[in-house]
Amino acid sequence: MDGARAHDGIDICNDDNSDQRRNSPGMEAVVHKYKVVPPPKQSTVKKIKWKLKETFFPDDPLKNFKGQPARKKWLLAVKYFFPILDWMPRYKLSMFKSDLLAGLTVASLAIPQGISYAKLANLPPIIGLYSSFVPPLVYAVLGSSRGLAVGPISIASLIMGGMLSEAVNPYADPTLFLQLAFTSTLFAGVFQASLGILRLGFIIDFLSKATLVGFMAGAAVIVSLQQLKGLLGITHFPKRMGVVPVMSAVVRTTNEWSWQTVLMGACFLSFLLFTRHLSIKKPKLFWVSAGAPLASVIISTLFVFVFKAQDYNIKVIGKLKSGLNGPSLDRLLFDGTYLDITMKTGLVTGIISLTEGVAVGRAFASLNGYHIDGNKEMMAIGLMNIVGSCTSCYVTTGAFSRSAVNHNAGCKTPLSNVVMAITVMVTLLLLMPLFAYTPNAVLAAIIISAVIGLIDIQTAYHIYKMDKVDFLVCIFGFLGVIFISVQGGLAIAVGTISIKFIRYLHTDNGQDIIYC
Template sequence: MGNADYVYPSTNEYRQCAHPVAVPPPQPFFKSFKNSLKETFFPDDPLRQFKNKTPSRKFFLGLQYFLPILEWGPRYTFQFLKSDLISGITIASLAIPQGISYAKLANLPPILGLYSSFIPPLIYAMMGSSRDLAVGTVAVASLLIGSMLGDEVNATENPALYLHLAFTATFFAGLLQASLGLLRLGFIVDFLSHATIVGFMGGAATVVILQQLKGILGLQHFTQSTDIISVLRSVFSQIHEWRWESGVLGAIFLFFLLLSRYFSKKRPKFFWISAMAPLTTVILGSLLVYLTHAEKHGVDVIGNLKKGLNPPSFGDFVFTSPYFTTAVKTGMITGIIALAEGIAVGRSFAMFKNYNIDGNKEMVAIGTMNIVGSCFSCYLTTGPFSRSAVNFNAGCKTAMSNVVMAIAVMFTLLFLTPLFHYTPLVVLSAIIISAMLGLIDYEAAIHLWKVDKFDFVVCMGAYIGVVFASVEVGLVIAVAISVLRLLLFVARPKTFILGNLPNSTIYRSVEQYPTTNDVPGILILQIDAPIYFANSSYLRERISRWIDEEEDKLKSTGETSLQYVIFNMSAVGNIDTSGISMLEEVKKITDRRGLKLVLANPGAEVMKKLNKSKFIETIGKEWIYLTVGEAVEACNYKLHTCKPDATTEDSQPWNNV
């Protein structure tokens, strides 16, 4: 880096170009605290629409807020109905076989998958703010319920207790979800980063696929554990139990499902082929078993499904020990995962159609449908990506497509459930495997590796934890790594030296812009984070090292000795008392070395606290500048025009604070 050539302004010129740095007017503590809470919990200011309205209008707007159907319902048209009718029937053809399959994955009676595709979609259609989300059961939540409840109660030996615990866990999941929305705590879900979700979903999908080897191979006894070691040991220790009839059927149906999905992906206008494929496999598989009597030759079937709508289950909740804790823990974990998936899916499709969804409204809607669903024999539901993608591609216009789907499921429950008697379990396994392959997003993992290695570590930590330990362990590992990264960002913020871009008054990092020029006698540092107790000690030591290294460099080159240290504080959004103490210590260090500490562009919150702590008086108002450029000009003016014993007005720095 070279040295810049400067033209130093005269006193009058400098007076004209310098700008004062303002201290914000004092604000009462409670008002400031109220504003902070408002920005944290109510950034969208939901109450603004109620201002200057009559009581009756406020009441109606309040109903619209919690029941968005009252907002779009009056504007609903016949054209919308035609689109929603087509998309609703399409997603129903996917929801019926998936619902049955995912219920088996959770070790629950298959009929619960249909129950869970009837009541919750009706609730969401009234309360949800997404036009594209298709409500139903999901594989990952089903796996979590099956593994966590299965550790305490055997679904085969004690099916009634297991079923009641599933309803109880769903109730507490909904209670948590709705509470997060009502208390405006949706930002908690943001701690599940994109990298965490990619790894977690990929790991869960891998485990689910491996567990379906039980159905594909027709095994009667299988491990309750979800880790890959236990699953593979269970598979290969029963080689003599493998049934080739089931394996052949499974391979054929899986090939058909993958082929239809591949074709629909290549030709998006034929999306309905992939959407109809699961129901088609169920029909073909049932016919094949019925005509060949394959159930007598080693092919397991679903058996009888009870006709009729959802029976009430609010009297089946378990609130007694020792199972109450298990139900609460299962509900909390599955509720957070389902909430993160549902909101992420809803936001993704809202972005494509250029409209916004309210995250807190979604939490209340998803939570309410799970609370109500748990009272009517439903287990955990959310907005699965595969079903929502079909809904989106089918051209849905509003949440009415969920109502159409629910009506189709209701018709199935009332009249068609006997037709599923001969549905082979191997078909359900093939449907699950086909759906899960889409959740292993290896392209996203490769992208994480290219862009951010730490995010890739988070992703792989979640994946390895899920696959080799358990779903809960994988989630804990991923969140722990993410929080560790966040703490590292706070505790070890970036600091770097700034240089002057040639022929400009712009100052940028010398690492990013190697062509920048040194400013003789001046060290310009930028702190790229708020200054808190967690990083104040590190910053004090790092700044001291920057000063030592700069002085050593100047001594070795014989250049002008260091005179000024400028802090660019444009990125310091806030500072606490530990940070102010750090600045005071740095001020003492620079004073002992005969250097002058200068601040550039401190923000309003920082200036307010520096003023209250009297640090501005300590450093001197004249050494705080609006920009780095003005600070450098002031220091250069002082270096080249002022004498040490000067007492005239022209010898003073010209920053009128």
């Protein structure tokens, strides 16, 4: 564009018809020059103060406290830390019907998922149910999201099981492994709560969409491959989670395959995938997909019990003790030998579970037209895991699959988490002996059907069209997870996006700003 050079390298043309006059015979372009006045200079201290405020307090959390009497300030402070005191006084009986239905529906998904994900973390199945009992009760008091359903998730379970297995064999020394799991959960909770208290939530935002898409897809592949042990009936399986060692083990152990297990696993996996596809095509039938895992467990358990299928190479869970989870404070282990691995595991699982929990909470809050405080959610999730580590639970967060079911079932408040927890409690007290004949193949099928939705090809293609560098970040994260390790893939993806960010900060395109 033609035009005179204005002050500080900025061209300003305030006449919309200047191009027409410039091209008209005998007419010259009329360009008005304006001097752009630079903003007033600020001291370094003021700049730092402004930057810190924008980083740590962009939402001005104390604005509601200004000008209020002391009693009102105390009341607002208590409500801030205990959101249940904000919504419970306004709770209506008409809401309970929706929360009751949602809680029961989520429980039908939480029970088989809890058992399955605990096995994925190399923990006793009962720990998965414990983790679906205490943490939801804590979140109902401290959480600000109305629709977030709390429990263990596949990715954090996989990471915890994989990282701790590098230090201790979960089958050779299950007691020590359990101690490390509880300790890692404590560190995860402390890290998560600290992020919220110190208002450092922007750190998890550094995990870009591309990073998460690649990482989640790679983790979903690894989780699915790990389930080949249950689907094929293999006894000897590698500890490493890479695609190469897993597939090598599958090929080398063909003599251990059980056609009965393969047939059962394939049938129930097909059933679960069909119900999932049906619920996607017809959202009103969400309850079909939500109830399919529990239905699969019940049907397969009855089949094994009636036909004595365990005598025909179909491996089952075995006897599970009944009762509620006791305190595990005395099981926390801070021995210097294992302190490094528990802290690392807590940090990685804490970041991943916190990222999913906050993202899911924000997504469903947006759908329902309200806002949640990310830092408050971090404190709630962190305190939930701290309490969980002391009550025989491992890392939990707001799970996407459960929250989607909770939302579709019409939940109104966090009370649906309480209903879910009570249902799990009844299961722990009365129904545990019934799971003794549940086949491992069905649990493997439940995990695969749950994580397959994490492979988001459509979003990856959209990233490719929008930004090739972000697409490389996505690919590097994916390949790093499946060929190196879950934590290695995450580190590669974050490292790549960091290089892009640093390059962006130091890039000066040198172009003038032109306003017309």
